Amino acid sequence: TGQVTLDTGFVNTASCVSSITYIDGDQGILRYRGYPIEQLAEGSTFLESSYLLIHGELPSASQLAEFSGKIQHHTLLHEEMRRFFDGFPRDAHPMAVLSSAVSALSTFYQDSLNPFDKEQVEISTIRLLAKVPTIASYAYKKAIGQPMLYPDNSLGYVENFLRMTFGVPATPYEIDPVAVKVLDMLLLLHADHEQNCSTSTVRLVGSSQANLFASVSAGVNALFGPLHGGANQAVLEMLQQIHTDGGDIQSFVRKVKNKEAGVRLMGFGHRVYKNYDPRAALVKKAAQEVLGRMATPDPLLDLAMQLEEIALADDFFVSRKLYPNVDFYTGLIYKAMGFPTTMFTVLFALGRLPGWIAQWREMINDPETKIGRPRQVYTGYGARDYTPIAAR
Numbered sequence: 001t002g003q004v005t006l007d008t009g010f011v012n013t014a015s016c017v018s019s020i021t022y023i024d025g026d027q028g029i030l031r032y033r034g035y036p037i038e039q040l041a042e043g044s045t046f047l048e049s050s051y052l053l054i055h056g057e058l059p060s061a062s063q064l065a066e067f068s069g070k071i072q073h074h075t076l077l078h079e080e081m082r083r084f085f086d087g088f089p090r091d092a093h094p095m096a097v098l099s100s101a102v103s104a105l106s107t108f109y110q111d112s113l114n115p116f117d118k119e120q121v122e123i124s125t126i127r128l129l130a131k132v133p134t135i136a137s138y139a140y141k142k143a144i145g146q147p148m149l150y151p152d153n154s155l156g157y158v159e160n161f162l163r164m165t166f167g168v169p170a171t172p173y174e175i176d177p178v179a180v181k182v183l184d185m186l187l188l189l190h191a192d193h194e195q196n197c198s199t200s201t202v203r204l205v206g207s208s209q210a211n212l213f214a215s216v217s218a219g220v221n222a223l224f225g226p227l228h229g230g231a232n233q234a235v236l237e238m239l240q241q242i243h244t245d246g247g248d249i250q251s252f253v254r255k256v257k258n259k260e261a262g263v264r265l266m267g268f269g270h271r272v273y274k275n276y277d278p279r280a281a282l283v284k285k286a287a288q289e290v291l292g293r294m295a296t297p298d299p300l301l302d303l304a305m306q307l308e309e310i311a312l313a314d315d316f317f318v319s320r321k322l323y324p325n326v327d328f329y330t331g332l333i334y335k336a337m338g339f340p341t342t343m344f345t346v347l348f349a350l351g352r353l354p355g356w357i358a359q360w361r362e363m364i365n366d367p368e369t370k371i372g373r374p375r376q377v378y379t380g381y382g383a384r385d386y387t388p389i390a391a392r
């Protein structure tokens with residue numbers, strides 16, 4: 001009761017207090033637990049930053065070895081879980097398969113669903129981080145009709161994922177160290193972003209004391225949409241379409257400005273960043289490096305850079321403070337690595353996983369947490385009398 005304030009899209013409403021991630025949207029600053037994203041991208045790894053997000057401090061060498069070792073140990077999926085993938089149609093979107101599989105983890109690990117048991121939360125944390133790459137690669141293998149590969153626990157986190165995704169039993173898989181390094185950095189850049197749509201979803205679901213797997217699978221579904229994580233797939237489809245239509249960027253930009261049929265410049269704009277997205281700057285640099293190594297350069301990179309240049313000089317985008325976001329250049333790198341567009345958002349989910357987990361844990365441990373239950377401004381009918389069907 002009391003005064004209800006309408007805030008569509010929660011533009012001005014803080015839903016929690018958090019000490020995990022700091023964003024200054026006007027200055028383009030992003031920090032995990034106080035550490036600037038640029039320094040982490042340069043010096044840290046995805047697993048080290050995951051530890052940082054989840055536990056609050058950078059790990060010592062032995063803490064990191066223990067954390068990584070536990071994750072390595074849990075990469076295998078339950079054999080029944082492997083069969084779970086057979087039930088989906090071949091052309092299922094891997095994000096839909098991923099969210100279903102994450103949800104299904106709560107059927108296999110009923111021993112660790114109590115949100116208030118610290119040990120159970122810890123083992124669920126490890127299982128999620130360990131098994132989601134396996135699930136993601138199986139979703140891909142299912143789609144292309146190749147056999148699923150068991151994880152190889154002698155490999156590092158990203159190496160293992162790349163091998164399960166692109167390897168086949170018939171030939172030894174050769175690991176490309178540049179791909180490993182770049183993908184590790186991209187996952188790190190996606191690892192947390194405070195109260196975005198999927199993270200808020202994870203917290204909201206978790207606020208009902210639903211278990212970690214259930215909460216994270218809801219987060220995967222929130223990420224699926226094209227205005228959120230699905231944007232990386234949408235960017236590449238947009239670039240491909242402009243390319244197929246003859247590369248006329250100006251006419252595409254005109255369509256966006258005229259708001260024709262809701263056409264947006266995908267990979268541009270952000271609720272919080274009203275300046276360059278610091279992640280986009282790092283991704284752009286990586287895209288130029290990775291694509292620069294290719295024998296035949298991808299014409300879509302050039303197109304993307306021209307599109308960015310044109311948009312940043314156009315008053316429509318400037319006045320609305322629309323800059324490239326993290327999704328603008330990532331797809332080009334994923335494509336160069338051999339991922340199909342439908343896997344792009346799955347890669348985002350892999351990256352965001354530690355953030356969802358850290359935020360869920362912060363929420364569950366916060367004594368101030370209440371069940372998330374927004375109010376509304378009702379605009380429907382006042383009271384009226386029911387009429388029997390014969391009288392309508």
Ligand code: CMC
Nearest residue numbers: 227228229231264265266267268269270271320325326327
């Ligand atoms: N292209 C064209 N116009 C845009 C765009 C865009 N990408 N983004 C915003 N606008 C316009 C919008 O039409 C509105 O104009 P007007 O004032 O004339 O009505 C104005 O800019 C403000 O937009 P908004 O929709 O009110 O802003 P928002 O904070 O609600 O939305 C956003 C943020 C990210 C959903 C939006 O910018 C967008 O749809 N971008 C394209 C999708 C995208 O790249 N999403 C990824 C976001 S970053 C990572 C992630 O979360 O996955």
